[in-house]
Amino acid sequence: MSAGTRALSLPTRLISAFSGTVGLVIKIVLLSLVNAFAIWAAVVLSDHHKWRALGLLAFVTAAIDAIYLTRRWTLPLKFLIPGTIFLLAFQVIPVAYTINVAFTNYSTGHILSRSEAIANIEQNSLTEAGNGASYAMTLMRSDKHQLVLALLDNSGHAFIGTPDGLRPIPRDQVTIAGGTIASAQGYTPLKGTELGSIDTELSSYKVPVGGGKAIEPQGFDSAVVLEPTYRFDARKDAFVRVKDGVLFKDNGRGSFVAANGAEIEPGWKTYVGMRNFGRIIHSPLIRSPFLKVFLWTMVFATSVVFLSFALGLLLAITLNKPGLSFQRTYRALLIIPYAVPAFLALLVWQGLLNDDFGVVNRAFHTSIPWLFDPNWARVSVILVSVWLTVPYFFLVSLGALQSIPSELIEAAEVDGGGAWQVFRKITLPLLLVAVAPLMIASFAFNFNNFNNIYLLTGGGPALNNSPVAGATDILISYTYKIAFAAGKGQDYGLASAIAILIFITVGTISAISFSRTKALENLA
Amino acid sequence: MSTAERQAELALPSVAERRRKKRSGFADNWWRHLVALIGVVIALFPVAYIVSAAFNGDNSLSGSSLIPRQLTLDNFRSLFGTQRHTTGHATFQNAHYLSWFGNSMIVAGGTALLTVLLSALAAYAFSRFRFRGRRMGMLTLLLIQMFPQLLAVVAIYLIVLNTGDVFRFIGLNTLPALIIVYLGGAMGVNTWLMKGFFDTIPSELDESARVDGATPAQVFWGVVLPLAAPVLAVIALISFISTLNEFVIASVILETQQKFTLPVGLWQFIDQKYSEHWGPFAAGVLIAAIPAALLFAFLQRYIVEGLTQGAVKG
Helix, strand or coil: CHHHHHHHHHHHHHHHHHCHHHHHHHHHHHHHHHHHHHHHHHHHHHHCCCHHHHHHHHHHHHHHHHHHHCCCCCHHHHHHHHHHHHHHHHHHHHHHHHHHHHCECCECCECCCHHHHHHHHHHHCEEECCCCCEEEEEEEEECCCCEEEEEECCCCCEEEEECCEEEECCHHHEEEECCEEEEECCEEECCHHHHHCCHHHHHCCCEEEECCEEEEEECCCEEEEEEECEEEECCCCEEEECCCCCEEEECCCCCEEECCCCEECCCCCCECCCHHHHHHHHCHHHHHHHHHHHHHHHHHHHHHHHHHHHHHHHHHHHHCCCCCCCHHHHHHHHCHHHHCCHHHHHHHHHHHCCCCCCHHHHHCCCCCCCCCCHHHHHHHHHHHHHHHHHHHHHHHHHHHHHHCCHHHHHHHHHCCCCHHHHHHHHHHHHHHHHHHHHHHHHHHHHHCCHHHHHCCCCCCCECCCCCCCECCCCHHHHHHHHHHCCCCCCCHHHHHHHHHHHHHHHHHHHHHHHHCCCHHHHHC | CCHHHHHHHHHHHHHHCCCCCCCCCHHHHHHHHHHHHHHHHHHHHHHHHHHHHHHECCCCCCCCCCCCCCECCHHHHHHCCCCCCCCHHHHHCCCCHHHHHHHHHHHHHHHHHHHHHHHHHHHHHHHHCCCCCHHHHHHHHHHHHCCCHHHHHHHHHHHHHHHHHHCHHHCCCCHHHHHHHHHCCCCCHHHHHHHHHHHHCCHHHHHHHHHCCCCHHHHHHHHHHHHCHHHHHHHHHHHHHHHHHCCHHHHHHCCCHHHCCHHHHHHHHHHHCCHHHHHHHHHHHHHHHHHHHHHHHHHHHHHHHHHHCHHHHC
16 A cells, blocks of 8 residues: 555645635636536526526526535535536437437428428418519608508509508509509608518518418519419418319328329428338348448448458557567557547548549559549548548557466467467467457547548548439448538438447447457446 | 547556656667558558648749748738738638637537546446436437437538527527537447446545445545546546538538538538638648647546556555
């Protein structure tokens, strides 16, 4: 315990610094700051009428106060709470949300709630009425500064249109000039400069005239009557196409669909059960790229781990020779790829592998399309990942080699074992005991190594039979593209379902890995 | 960074512990030197190229070579803006490299420090207290950590978006928002690693301090943390580097050039103006690599010393 006693001298001094009043003061100050912040946040939240968030804030703050002011039984919580708050907010809740989304059809065209979608369809289905009724329009402001439309129909009747409806006005209250209303009592016509500032207001301006019809401005000086092509029938809970009475029914998957399969856009977000998982299995458009990507993910992760381990071990064996000159220098230089942040190395490799100007092609006088041919791109991605991973396995193997008792090796050599035999029968098995769990962990890591793919090839080059998956896409980059690829339609539901599959795969691999280590035994 | 890589960092001391024996002759070892040299050449080839390109007068990709044709600092100048005498943002009109660098340091540094604090607190509870739900708590941490935070990015985006409506300073396009999002992953593997280390600190040390009247908080700050300094440094470095590398969440939360971190900024920089900006890009890579490389070099020594000294062995 002599070392322990020496180690105590500094801590005991620190303890006295933190003891009694000082520690209490620090605690009170921190707790007051938390409460002061909470009160400020509560005021802001109530200003924004965020009542649920306010309730949550009050609960969390009260819980924190209770935990830190209670003396005994909350002791572990005092240490666990700070990290747990962040864990809940940015890990648990997002994961729960993602799992929830996996059972919905949340995607482009299915973003809105059902009632929003119905309102949206009613709005979008307005088209110019068959009888072609139109008005000459003058933009005016009322006494209350509200924007109104002064409308004159073909037979010379004058109206004032507002978002509340259409109201006729007697002829003697208006003056008509050049086929439009020049002035109206109680209203001020808009002048040129003012017109420029109302563009956005005007573009969504509608005057409802009953029966789902509406008058809408066309430019600055005319307006037309629009009527809906679809009408929502609340009793049947379905849309009716006005011209032929065809019924579009709720198909239970977030869309209104006719008997012949025609669908009205947009749909809405709703629960669809296991459908996203079913699509991965049944839909040929998804199954084929998914299987290709899954296979490639396995090939990628496996080959990166095994190649890196093999090369790392080779280097470790090479350098594991007592008294080898420059040993330290070699080691320091060999782990440099590990010390450079990976994103930088990946971006640099992207440049080095450029097929026209890249250094690699110029050095070897080749013109290999490293990143633009599907197969070469796969080779490149593996090679660069190996370049990044070898130093790690080199360090691990070197450490493991040096922990093997030299007596074992010597005894085997005395017994007449050749170098290869000793390596196969003694060194490698002992080495694998230490390194195998790390290889599994490395596999799990590379299985989800988004950066290595995305920063090097972007998942490309594109495969001609799939709009989303590229030749080098692994599951996680494929999923990212399904969720975020602009212009190709975003499918959060499907992406989340695949995310869950990835989670299960990686979880299983890690569970196997952990069951073989002693990490869990320390928990007793 | 994976568990495996973290463990590698901790495995370093055994490398240093080896004994030096009599140096063997070059004749027996020529193949070792050959293999090692080939390895070194492959490992250093891209590094050498970037260093050369950063100082090369010809700043295009096609004009780059292993040995610069003419040495110049022009690439660094154009990276930081050509008109060096103007002040304010006008200086960085070509790229916002300095902002990206600063942002990355703030985000990675802040995340690393807070990650160490949060995971050390949790690890202390798991290591020293026996309470109901302890085993479940640790297993849950491990399980949650296996769900890639990257895939929950839609939800994270929506949370930050809605928070930002009320509290601007932690809304979209702010660095504090990015830091607190990263702190969601602060526990998990880090807590596991630290708990493992705390378990090796003999509990007699705590107990004798407790007998002297120290509270658990005092034991934590005064006894356990100072003794755990090496593992704290390792976790800080790992957290720093993995935060520095993070691309997806940063690219979703940060929206304007001034707020980008290095991966987002450099990725856009090279994506848009690839071949003609190779020189400035190389200069940028060189500078960006310095903090992590320095920390790495520093850590190696620190860990070796920290673990081989007697203090933590009891």
